[in-house]
Amino acid sequence: MATIRQVTVATHGASEAIAAIRAIVADGRRFLITSHARPDGDAIGSQLALALALQRLGKTVRIVNRDPVPEPFRPFAGAGLVEVAPSVEDDFDALFVMECGDLTRPGVSGLERYRAINIDHHLGNTGFGEVTWFDESAAACAELVADLLDGLGVAWTREIATQLYVGILTDTGSFRHSHISARTFEICRRIAEAGVDAAAVARQVYDSGTTGRLRLMGAVLDHMRLEAGGRLAVLWLDDGMLASAGATYDDTEGLINLPLTAATIRASLMFKRTDATGEVRVSLRSKGDVDVRAVAQRYGGGGHRNAAGFTAPPGVDAVQERIVREVASLVAP
Ligand code: AMP
Ligand code: MN
Numbered sequence: 001m002a003t004i005r006q007v008t009v010a011t012h013g014a015s016e017a018i019a020a021i022r023a024i025v026a027d028g029r030r031f032l033i034t035s036h037a038r039p040d041g042d043a044i045g046s047q048l049a050l051a052l053a054l055q056r057l058g059k060t061v062r063i064v065n066r067d068p069v070p071e072p073f074r075p076f077a078g079a080g081l082v083e084v085a086p087s088v089e090d091d092f093d094a095l096f097v098m099e100c101g102d103l104t105r106p107g108v109s110g111l112e113r114y115r116a117i118n119i120d121h122h123l124g125n126t127g128f129g130e131v132t133w134f135d136e137s138a139a140a141c142a143e144l145v146a147d148l149l150d151g152l153g154v155a156w157t158r159e160i161a162t163q164l165y166v167g168i169l170t171d172t173g174s175f176r177h178s179h180i181s182a183r184t185f186e187i188c189r190r191i192a193e194a195g196v197d198a199a200a201v202a203r204q205v206y207d208s209g210t211t212g213r214l215r216l217m218g219a220v221l222d223h224m225r226l227e228a229g230g231r232l233a234v235l236w237l238d239d240g241m242l243a244s245a246g247a248t249y250d251d252t253e254g255l256i257n258l259p260l261t262a263a264t265i266r267a268s269l270m271f272k273r274t275d276a277t278g279e280v281r282v283s284l285r286s287k288g289d290v291d292v293r294a295v296a297q298r299y300g301g302g303g304h305r306n307a308a309g310f311t312a313p314p315g316v317d318a319v320q321e322r323i324v325r326e327v328a329s330l331v332a333p
Helices: 015-027 041-056 141-152 158-171 182-193 198-206 211-222 239-245 255-261 293-298 317-331
Strands: 004-008 030-035 060-065 082-084 094-098 116-120 131-134 225-227 232-237 267-273 280-286 307-312
Touching: 015 131, 015 141, 030 041, 041 060, 041 082, 041 094, 041 141, 041 158, 116 141, 141 158, 141 182, 158 182, 158 198, 182 198, 211 232, 211 239, 211 255, 232 255, 232 317, 255 267, 255 280, 267 317, 280 293, 280 317, 293 307, 293 317
Parallel strands: 004 131, 030 060, 030 094, 060 082, 094 116, 116 131, 232 267
Antiparallel strands: 225 232, 267 280, 280 307
16 A cells, blocks of 8 residues: 655645545445544534545444534534544544644544544644645645545535535635635535535524523623734633623634624634633634734644634743734734
8 A cells, every 4th residue: 555645735636645545445444533622614524524425435434533513513414423532442444534733633542553544734734644635725624525525436415515515614714714716616516516505504503503602702802902003802711701691612612703804903812711621722813814823833733824723731821911912913013
C-alpha cells in the first residue's frame, strides 16, 4: 500500500489520496471515524456523510467522539451513529480522522493504534497517518468528503447530501467566510439536486434555539467591550451569565459572530469560562484579511484566518489583556 504524505490539492479530484483511500476501503470491513472535541457542523456533517456512504458499501462503521452531537444537528439522518466515549479499543481496518490537525484534537485515547486516514482543511495539519489528504483551499472538510464519495462510487442520497450541506453551510459561516469557491457552489448544486431542502436545513441549524439563548445574546451584548477604536468586540461569558439567562453551554455556540454584523467591527474575541474545569475557551472571528489564526496558534490552538480558537488553562486571566491587545493590533486603524 502506498504511503502518501501531505497530498495537497487545490482542485477537484485529489486522485492520489482518493485512490489510496479507495484501496483501503475496498480491503477493509470495519471502520472507525472520529473528529475533534466539541464538534461543529463540519465535523459532524463530514463524519456522517462518510459513515452513511461506507454503510452503503456494506461496511461496518463506528463513530466515536469525545463530545455529543450539538442539538441543532441531531434531527438529521445518521446522528444516532455518533457514540460519545473517552477512549476506543476495538479492532478496525482503518480510522478516518476528519478535520483534525493532529491525533490529540479528537480528545479520544487509543487512536494511535489504528491505520489512520487524515482528511483536513486546516492550515497546520501535521501530516499524521498513513494517508494525509490536506486541502487548505476547501471551504469545508465536507467538500473533500464530497470528492471522496465520488471516488468511492457512492451516490449522494438525500441523507448523505444533507450532511454535506450541514458541513458547508456552517463552516462557511452561512456563505460568508473566505475559501468559498465555484467548487463550493457546484457541490451545493448537486446537494439541491439530491433533494435537500436547503432552507429547511438552515432553519433547523440556525433557528431551533431556545429563548434562554436569546436572553444570553442580550446579556453578552450588554457586556460587550469595544477596543481598537471600535474595530474589535470583546465578549465575556461565564456560568453565572448562563444561569441567569436560563441557557446552557450549547447555547453559546455562534454568539461570537453577533458583533461582526456591525459594519465597523473587523474582529470579535470571546472568552468563555467553565467553572468546573477553570478552563477558558477563547474564540476569535474576523472579516476579510484579518488573520486571527496567527493569534490562536501562539496559544496552542488553530483554525482558519477568519475563525480560530484555543483552550486556555486556568490562570488565563493574567494574559487576557495581552490577548485583547494582540487582536486589537491586527485591526488597529
Ligand atoms: P471555535 O471558536 O471553537 O468555534 O473554533 C473556531 C475554529 O478554530 C474552528 O475551525 C476550529 O477547528 C479551530 N480551533 C478551535 N480550537 C482549536 C484548537 N485547540 N486547535 C486547533 N484548532 C482549533
Ligand atoms: Mn471545517
